[in-house]
Amino acid sequence: MQELINSLLVWVVASTGYEQPVELPRIEAVTHQQLIQTLCNDQFCTAVAYYDSNLQTIYYDERMQLTHDANARGFIVHEMVHYLQDINGELAADEMNCEQRIEKERQAYRVQQHFLQENQQSTHQIDLAVTLLGKICQHLD
Structure with a gap:
């Protein structure tokens, strides 16, 4: 696994x-329930991975098959x-406004989209997510 992460x-x-x-x-792999608790306050969500900057750790849903699934690797x-x-x-985060945070996303x-394209995977969900990102700051104003 370490070799995969390095590559x-x-x-x-x-x-x-x-x-x-x-x-x-x-x-680190975590249960889907842990992801839901951490990211979605125990509400339904489709999150499968996140980065915790305090711990400098990437957490991902343990059900993802990183070694066999390019889509799963795309989330990493x-x-x-x-x-x-x-x-x-x-x-x-305390120094960035909404637009700056969205630009980081x-x-x-x-980069994820480029990775998926190189691995002949669909990027439809990425296209949709990027489109929705543009509307987040408008709703917060």
Whole structure:
């Protein structure tokens, strides 16, 4: 698994222009229920992975088959972008406005989309997510 994580990080670094970090992010499988509790306050949601900047750890749904599923690896790629943003000082949430936070999310989606395209996977859900991102800040104003 460590070899897979390393190769994904090398791919993300090459795709983003960030420098190769000294350390790999921690990556941990958790139950879907844990994801729902953490991200959705025990309400139904479709989340399968997230990056915790306090712990510099990527958590993913244990049901995902990272070694066999390019779509699953795409979620890890997305979260690795957030890891690189974080260690480069770009995720100071208290200093960013809504549009700046959304731009960081867009960057992660663009890299994920590129990864999926290279692996001959559909990007329809990514297209939809990016479209919806543009409306989030409007609803918060």
